[in-house]
Amino acid sequence: MRDGFSDGAVAAALLPWYDRHARDLPWRMGPAALAAGERPDPYRVWLSEIMLQQTTVAAVKDYFQRFTALWPSVTALAAAEDAAVMAEWAGLGYYARARNLLKCARVVASDHGGVFPDTEDGLRQLPGIGPYTAAAIAAIAFDRPAAVMDGNVERVVARLFAVETPLPTAKPELRLLTERLTPDTRPGCYAQAVMDLGATVCTPRSPACGICPLVAMCRGRAQGIAAELPRKAPKQAKPTRQGIAYLALRTDGAVLLETRPDKGLLGGMLGWPGTDWTEAPPPEAPPLAADWHDPDLEVRHTFTHFHLRLRVLLARVPQDAQPERGSFHPRASFRPASLPTVMRKAWDVAAGAWPKD
DNA sequence: AACACGGGGTT
DNA sequence: AACCCAGTGTT
Known part of the structure; x- marks a missing residue:
């Protein structure tokens, strides 16, 4: 008792x-x-x-x-x-x-x-x-x-x-x-x-x-x-980080993706090549040489311990493009749903903003 | 012991 | 927009 x-x-x-x-x-x-x-x-x-x-x-x-x-x-x-x-x-x-x-x-x-x-x-x-x-x-x-x-x-x-x-x-x-x-x-x-x-x-x-x-x-x-109840220790504020994602669309519709390292954020998942995500604006780091367009697109996403503002740059690239990072995935086998949410958001905001050619 | 690690819901 | 929730692994 x-x-x-x-x-x-x-x-x-x-x-x-x-x-x-x-x-x-x-x-x-x-x-x-x-x-x-x-x-x-x-x-x-x-x-x-x-x-x-x-x-x-x-x-x-x-x-x-x-x-x-x-x-x-x-x-x-x-x-x-x-x-x-x-x-x-x-x-x-x-x-x-x-x-x-x-x-x-x-x-x-x-x-x-x-x-x-x-x-x-x-x-x-x-x-x-x-x-x-x-x-x-x-x-x-x-x-x-x-x-x-x-x-x-x-x-x-x-x-x-x-x-x-x-x-x-x-x-x-x-x-x-x-x-x-x-x-x-x-x-x-x-x-x-x-x-x-x-x-x-x-x-x-x-x-x-x-x-x-x-x-x-x-x-x-x-x-x-x-x-x-239960009472909880106060939690600390989330800082904001910035980054750039590069979405490359090949003439045949294939998209440039890379598998992220097993360790760390979004480990083992597919994602768009891009810069690190840091509190200071990152230097540009395109995964291949191309005419990158900046349609002023931004994805906002909150992770466990920081807010992210992700700038989305777009390019149409020729069939023989040779990326320095990542690999092209045929459009037929690419499902946006197979991306982590922040990467899917980047794909979604890019819709309708692709350069003509 | 402190920190890293998503996403969705509610206010 | 700010707040809430909450197991495991790593260091």
Whole structure:
């Protein structure tokens, strides 16, 4: 007993709520199917959890459907071409996830016979699987009583216990509370229940305490500070960087693209050749000699830690053009959707601004 | 422990 | 336009 209710009371209140309100998601095995003895496919659980890192359910849904249609199993994914996987991931962000996804699939295929480890510790050893994801897969796919703590859980627990310590300092404290609340029965459903509650009821702003199954035990609510929790350390301002992107269109319609280095921003993704992105205006650095036009186009895009103002220069180039950087991709196989968002924006603003000849 | 790493949503 | 959200890997 602690704070007026037993550790099991939270799960006891949350599981019936989940049984009624569990969202129907492409990767989720609902409470009814689980009760009938079905088990989730660990591959689908893993894939969804990687995609859901730092990313909303709404953004993930279509990507998950395309990935599972193209690669229905971890062995199928392990055999995919790097470029094909990166192209399918384009637009979802945090591209290191896609590189680690492929690494992980290949380790599972080659070192584990295509079968995911079924323990938190085993999962934790795989590329791209950290503390949260290892616990989530162990709980959801293998029904192990792992303490699953993501941002939603941090918020729910901080409010439930009125934890006023700011993040990230509060993490160890919240983890301890999360561990104590994790039940031995139906831990997979419980983990999804807390995260669903955080996503749909105990929201960052304007939480719907009136319909919350935990309202009776919520100390944050009792103290009138629920909506202010969790407190967070102030974040620093983003600087603005500038750069130039060079879009070259060959006579036959082919476009000049380069694959970015694996390390760093947009690593491993296709992009337009260009300058570095720096706070001072960069010197011009065209990837080939051409009559570069400046139609005064600018793309604005915000990354995790800086704003970018990207100037877009255009050129039509002859069939025999020899680029110093990048390679020409035939128009027929070039899909703007296979570019990261900032690069797709550059293509979009260029439409209608191409020089006549 | 601090930093790098996207994109989308809301206000 | 400014603000919000938030796991993993690297250093």
